[in-house]
Amino acid sequence: MSDFKRDADALLQGVVEGSPQVPGVVAMVTGKKANTYEGAAGERVIGAGEPMTTDTVFAIYSATKAITGTAVLQCVEEGLIDLDLPAKAYQPALGRLQVITGFDEKGNPKLRPPKRDITTRMLMLHTAGFGYDFFNPVYSRLAREKGQPSTVTATQAALTTPLLFDPGERWEYGSGVDWCGLIVERVRDQRLGAVMKERIFRPLGMEDTAFRLTPAMRCRLARVHKRRPDGSLNPLRDYELKQDAEIDMGGHGLYASIGDYMKFIRMWLNDGAGPNGSVLKAETVGWAVRSGLERGQKVTALPGVIPSLSNDVEFFPGVKKSWSYTFMVNDEDAPTGRPAGSLGWAGLANLYYWIDRVNGIGGFWASQILPFADKAALRNFTDFESAVYRHAIARDAA
Numbered sequence: 001m002s003d004f005k006r007d008a009d010a011l012l013q014g015v016v017e018g019s020p021q022v023p024g025v026v027a028m029v030t031g032k033k034a035n036t037y038e039g040a041a042g043e044r045v046i047g048a049g050e051p052m053t054t055d056t057v058f059a060i061y062s063a064t065k066a067i068t069g070t071a072v073l074q075c076v077e078e079g080l081i082d083l084d085l086p087a088k089a090y091q092p093a094l095g096r097l098q099v100i101t102g103f104d105e106k107g108n109p110k111l112r113p114p115k116r117d118i119t120t121r122m123l124m125l126h127t128a129g130f131g132y133d134f135f136n137p138v139y140s141r142l143a144r145e146k147g148q149p150s151t152v153t154a155t156q157a158a159l160t161t162p163l164l165f166d167p168g169e170r171w172e173y174g175s176g177v178d179w180c181g182l183i184v185e186r187v188r189d190q191r192l193g194a195v196m197k198e199r200i201f202r203p204l205g206m207e208d209t210a211f212r213l214t215p216a217m218r219c220r221l222a223r224v225h226k227r228r229p230d231g232s233l234n235p236l237r238d239y240e241l242k243q244d245a246e247i248d249m250g251g252h253g254l255y256a257s258i259g260d261y262m263k264f265i266r267m268w269l270n271d272g273a274g275p276n277g278s279v280l281k282a283e284t285v286g287w288a289v290r291s292g293l294e295r296g297q298k299v300t301a302l303p304g305v306i307p308s309l310s311n312d313v314e315f316f317p318g319v320k321k322s323w324s325y326t327f328m329v330n331d332e333d334a335p336t337g338r339p340a341g342s343l344g345w346a347g348l349a350n351l352y353y354w355i356d357r358v359n360g361i362g363g364f365w366a367s368q369i370l371p372f373a374d375k376a377a378l379r380n381f382t383d384f385e386s387a388v389y390r391h392a393i394a395r396d397a398a
Contacts, residue, residue: 004391008039011384016042016052020231020376024052024222026366027384030262032269037388038259044222045235054259057208057217058366059224059241061252061347065177067209067264068250069124069326071184071195073284080187083124086117090183093160094118099129100138100162107145115166120183122167123176124326125292129163130174134309134372135302138164151175154245154253171297177326181250192248201260203277204267208257211241211248217255224349224368226308233369252348258366261353265362268343268355289343289357291322291329299323304371309348313373327355336382337389350377354385363388 008027015022024042028035044050075081081090088095097118098111114129122128133139133150139161142148149158159178181192188195193211201209208217224240225233241253267273268289272280280288293299299321301314315321320331327343334342344354350372353364365381367374 004387005037005039007387007391008037008384009041011380011387012039012041015376015380018376020227021046021233022367022369022376022380023225023233023235024056024367025380026052026054026056026058026258027364028054028258028262029361029363029388030266030269032266032360034266035259035262044220046225046233047235052222053220055208055220055257056222057213057220057255057257058222058351058368059347059349060254060256060261060351060366061349062345063256063261063347063351063353064250064252064254065326066345067196067200067254068177068181068184068192069288070200070264070280071192071250072120072124072180073280073288073325074199075184075187077281077284081120081183083121084119087120087123087128087179087183088117090120090186091179093156094179097129097160097163099166100142100164103141109142109146109162111162114163116168118163118167120180121292123180123183125171125297125323126173126176126326127169127171127293127297128167128174128176128179129165129169129172130161130176130179131164131172132174134304134306135173136164137305140305151178151249151252152241154242154247154249156247159247168294171293171299171323173302175251178247178249178251180326181248184250185248192250200264200279203274203279204263205275206256206260206263208260209254211245211253211255212243213255217257220257221255222368224370226370227374236370239370258364261364262362265353265355265364269357269360269362288325289327289329289341291324291331293322299328304373308371310372311374313378315344315346336385337392338385346372348372350374350381352378352381359392361388361392 023046029037040052271282304310339358342356350369
């Protein structure tokens, strides 16, 4: 047993036995060719006696976004999507959205036309004007007072929201990548899930990733848990992404095993190549991993507007960050050892991953806990990533 495996296994076991408790976790590390660490600890459902295993299936929430972004990049390569053409050319509904400037005395939204068109590039970079109700008080008010459906309903109505600002004005994390999925569907004339299966999952050998759970996936599914104010955990019986969804939500709708997602991470480490064929051209990967934000646009902290869904969160406070197609990029070295220029993001139920193309390393830490940015889960992930780089440095120095 390697020193890293021993230490990582101990870390995972300490997490599920510690306080505040984590119900279960799967963690993996990969190089360019294969996983170099796979670990699991705890339970899929706390108190149910079902052990967490490395093939457990998770709702991966916003870790879906990078896969949808890959589907968009494939369309760009084939000339089906122009990133700078008004996106209403692919999805006319985008051309009918207006900017919200506030609320009148009766509580109705005040709207005006946007100053410029939304482009697919803006949708990928989170600069189109969309947000999320759990990160933005305006959207939260629209949901609370005007019945604006949440994105978890997986409906067209959930995406038909006012813009928070003029397209291209600034960065705000939101539902733009869901619109990207609809654009892919329009130009491919297929459901997004079918596009992903044919063009991403098959070339990468991903058999445990889908918008709809197969029977084989369901029997390995981990349940989402809610952190109570006293720190204890409540397994949520009915908290599941819609299986008969109107829309395949490209921003958050996939289920996957972490082993499957590591295959996707390896594709990015290998310049777009997969074991069963190329997913992206190397030149596409070359520009897609770099920041696409314009001067004055910057990645900011995410305020937890709905406490049951998310805490306040900022990854690597004090470290300059930007956004690529479609990952967060740390523009400076991170305190964990992650080098500048690395990619990464997360999923709402406290799933976190990174892709370090400098060192040929990728990692994933997966749990199923709400709200997002759970202090224990985020600290545990940071400790795990730090251990990866600490052992890598020690190995290189030996």
